[in-house]
Amino acid sequence: MSSGVETKGDDAPRIEIALGGETAKEERHMTHMIGRVRSIMIKMGADLREEALLIEDEEGTKTILHFETLPELEPAVQGV
DSSP, rough: OEEEEOOOSSSSSSEEEEEEOOOOOOOOOOEEEOOSSEHHHHHHOOOOEEEEEEEEETTTTEEEEOOOOOOOOHHHTOOO
């Protein structure tokens, strides 16, 4: 995931959030743009890790990014 803040333009401040594959060669991706950002809040979990990010625009529309830890994947078995 990557993100950036643009401070110029009609809908500034604007945040772009880009999600994609694990490598640059993977074609899976999604981009979401939020314009006229009014506030950004971080929700911390009980373990003091970032649990969610809430972004609100001037009209009160909220975008929530929820973070979770995925269980460890078992390594692939070769020769099966």
